Amino acid sequence: MAAPVFIAGDWGTSNLRLSLVDADGAVLDTRAGPGAAAVPAGGFPDTVRGLLADWDAAHGRLPLLLCGMVGSTLGWVEVPYAAAPAGAAEIAGHLHRIDLDGRAVYIAPGVKGTNLQGAPDVMRGEETQVLGALITHPDLAAGDHLLCLPGTHSKWVDLSDGRITGFTTAMSGEIYALLSKHSTLARGAAEWDGTPDAGFRHGLKRVAEAGADVLHLLFETRARQMAGVLTPKDALGFLSGLVIGGDVAATLARHRALGRPAPTRVVLVGAPALNTLYTLALASHGVAALALNGAEQSTAGLLAYFRRL
Amino acid sequence: MAAPVFIAGDWGTSNLRLSLVDADGAVLDTRAGPGAAAVPAGGFPDTVRGLLADWDAAHGRLPLLLCGMVGSTLGWVEVPYAAAPAGAAEIAGHLHRIDLDGRAVYIAPGVKGTNLQGAPDVMRGEETQVLGALITHPDLAAGDHLLCLPGTHSKWVDLSDGRITGFTTAMSGEIYALLSKHSTLARGAAEWDGTPDAGFRHGLKRVAEAGADVLHLLFETRARQMAGVLTPKDALGFLSGLVIGGDVAATLARHRALGRPAPTRVVLVGAPALNTLYTLALASHGVAALALNGAEQSTAGLLAYFRRL
Numbered sequence: 001m002a003a004p005v006f007i008a009g010d011w012g013t014s015n016l017r018l019s020l021v022d023a024d025g026a027v028l029d030t031r032a033g034p035g036a037a038a039v040p041a042g043g044f045p046d047t048v049r050g051l052l053a054d055w056d057a058a059h060g061r062l063p064l065l066l067c068g069m070v071g072s073t074l075g076w077v078e079v080p081y082a083a084a085p086a087g088a089a090e091i092a093g094h095l096h097r098i099d100l101d102g103r104a105v106y107i108a109p110g111v112k113g114t115n116l117q118g119a120p121d122v123m124r125g126e127e128t129q130v131l132g133a134l135i136t137h138p139d140l141a142a143g144d145h146l147l148c149l150p151g152t153h154s155k156w157v158d159l160s161d162g163r164i165t166g167f168t169t170a171m172s173g174e175i176y177a178l179l180s181k182h183s184t185l186a187r188g189a190a191e192w193d194g195t196p197d198a199g200f201r202h203g204l205k206r207v208a209e210a211g212a213d214v215l216h217l218l219f220e221t222r223a224r225q226m227a228g229v230l231t232p233k234d235a236l237g238f239l240s241g242l243v244i245g246g247d248v249a250a251t252l253a254r255h256r257a258l259g260r261p262a263p264t265r266v267v268l269v270g271a272p273a274l275n276t277l278y279t280l281a282l283a284s285h286g287v288a289a290l291a292l293n294g295a296e297q298s299t300a301g302l303l304a305y306f307r308r309l
Numbered sequence: 310m311a312a313p314v315f316i317a318g319d320w321g322t323s324n325l326r327l328s329l330v331d332a333d334g335a336v337l338d339t340r341a342g343p344g345a346a347a348v349p350a351g352g353f354p355d356t357v358r359g360l361l362a363d364w365d366a367a368h369g370r371l372p373l374l375l376c377g378m379v380g381s382t383l384g385w386v387e388v389p390y391a392a393a394p395a396g397a398a399e400i401a402g403h404l405h406r407i408d409l410d411g412r413a414v415y416i417a418p419g420v421k422g423t424n425l426q427g428a429p430d431v432m433r434g435e436e437t438q439v440l441g442a443l444i445t446h447p448d449l450a451a452g453d454h455l456l457c458l459p460g461t462h463s464k465w466v467d468l469s470d471g472r473i474t475g476f477t478t479a480m481s482g483e484i485y486a487l488l489s490k491h492s493t494l495a496r497g498a499a500e501w502d503g504t505p506d507a508g509f510r511h512g513l514k515r516v517a518e519a520g521a522d523v524l525h526l527l528f529e530t531r532a533r534q535m536a537g538v539l540t541p542k543d544a545l546g547f548l549s550g551l552v553i554g555g556d557v558a559a560t561l562a563r564h565r566a567l568g569r570p571a572p573t574r575v576v577l578v579g580a581p582a583l584n585t586l587y588t589l590a591l592a593s594h595g596v597a598a599l600a601l602n603g604a605e606q607s608t609a610g611l612l613a614y615f616r617r618l
Contacts, residue, residue: 112535112536115525115529115532116525117519117520117522117525117526117529118519119515119519119529119532119533120529120532120533120535120536120538121528121529121532122531122532122535122536152493153493153528168525169525169528169532170524170525170528171492171494171524171525171527171528172524174492174493175484175524175527178487178488178491178492179487182487182491183480183483183487184461184462184483185480206428210426210427210428211426211563211566212522212524213426213521213559213562213563214523214524215479215480215481215484215521215523215552215555215556215559216424216425216426216477216478216479216480216556216559216560216563217426218480218484219430219462219478219479219480220424220426220428220429220430222431223424223428223429223430223431223478224428224429226421226429226431227421227429227431229429243524246524247524247525250522250524250525251525253522254520254522254525257520
């Protein structure tokens with residue numbers, strides 16, 4: 001077994017994933033822990049001590065590199081955002097260092113920038129995945145690329161010569177979660193496991209033919225069931241198709257409205273199941289996708305920071 | 310006091326409003342009761358008996374006319390929809406009669422039709438308010454008019470020579486409720502009383518300049534607070550401005566896309582506070598509004614049914 005050189009942590013609102021990483025970026029072992037929202041105020045040091053005791057005993061107190069909401073107001077310490085345009089140098093230059101019992105802990109800054117509509121936008125954690133993608137796929141370091149990091153708050157990121165120049169947050173994941181769990185649309189709908197079924201494809205087709213105006217399409221999830229043209233089994237997939245299809249269609253429409261060239265490929269950085277849904281949504285508009293595993297890019301991005309320490 | 314001739318009931322999912330009405334449509338007295346969702350299966354007769362005992366003692370068992378979700382699968386009895394195009398004659402022709410202890414109870418059908426995107430759509434209760442508006446404002450009975458009935462599920466209704474020809478449901482009210490109560494956007498936001506404040510106007514302005522793509526604008530509610538350009542006090546008003554502004558902008562954009570003439574006036578039929586917000590949203594696009602009280606139109610619509618019995 002290769003020797004671990006640092007510990008990578010992706011510490012979001014709901015989950016913490018810790019990885020023991022060697023000098024080449026290989027993950028030797030992993031641990032899960034509580035999300036930042038579940039850690040009481042002042043409780044971050046003890047949470048880390050408890051989770052790392054075994055690895056410390058075996059390997060000594062390795063540096064800990066963290067990204068995500070751990071650097072937000074609800075995290076360990078609020079780390080100021082790096083300002084876009086920002087690449088690895090600018091972002092790594094804003095790492096916040098804490099000394100904990102002789103261990104160096106580094107927390108990544110988020111990035112603040114401007115969205116496609118010209119308003120302020122922010123990310124925390126996604127910037128590290130983007131930098132990771134630059135490590136695992138060096139061809140992304142030159143030229144212009146459009147990335148999409150699907151999730152609760154999907155991020156559409158413009159990357160130019162290896163730097164994040166701007167990005168737009170879409171509420172697609174949270175909207176789907178709220179509507180599928182709490183709304184009248186979901187009444188009577190069957191469970192959906194998130195695989196691209198007939199309902200999902202129906203939703204994508206609907207957006208492709210009717211446009212990105214999701215607010216006025218969502219109710220079809222219910223009206224089509226009442227009209228007998230959508231089964232309860234297909235209802236949640238249809239809803240997801242509307243939301244994800246709407247996210248993609250609105251992004252492409254915004255590019256057109258701004259006179260930007262239509263993207264021919266989007267680099268997806270996310271969980272494999274979500275990447276699959278977005279790949280299909282992009283395909284319904286004739287756009288190719290390159291799907292990268294988000295967790296792997298996160299570790300690679302933290303390795304990029306480690307190498308710059 | 311004029312003699313009451315029937316009892317009007319607007320029985321929605323969450324509320325029941327009963328009115329004792331005279332032959333001219335004047336409301337002599339009112340009662341509130343449980344929404345259809347709160348009535349146990351088979352419990353509608355006893356609920357009515359309990360609420361009407363006083364009035365029965367004073368006036369005898371007057372006919373009871375009901376509209377709203379009381380005619381849905383979660384109501385007293387499921388009443389089949391009338392099909393658009395439908396006016397007072399077609400809708401009144403589908404009233405469902407129940408005999409309860411010698412009292413005649415009539416439940417209005419909803420209306421099924423086609424939305425602006427060509428898909429099936431349904432309403433229950435709003436059709437009666439539309440017919441009421443035709444009674445209180447007879448000038449609406451001729452020519453083409455665009456109505457908006459704002460609410461949990463806002464309805465945009467095309468009225469042509471006094472008949473509902475088609476309508477589109479927007480999820481605006483429910484989306485705002487879900488986002489303001491359950492989402493990460495509302496974190497840290499101050500309460501909002503629903504009056505058109507600086508935040509609401511800011512949201513309207515944002516949609517007017519950036520377009521109807523609400524999915525990609527909503528996150529600005531949070532990002533603008535983090536950037537210090539939106540106060541927590543103004544956040545929920547801003548969110549409402551985005552949602553209501555987006556509803557209006559998307560409707561106007563859809564009309565343009567379909568090559569329809571731009572509406573110069575929209576007839577709002579709703580609660581006064583909500584009418585005010587939609588009036589401002591329409592004004593931000595240069596469209597005039599005529600605001601009618603929804604509860605009053607509901608009573609007037611039930612009177613129209615009563616006169617056709």
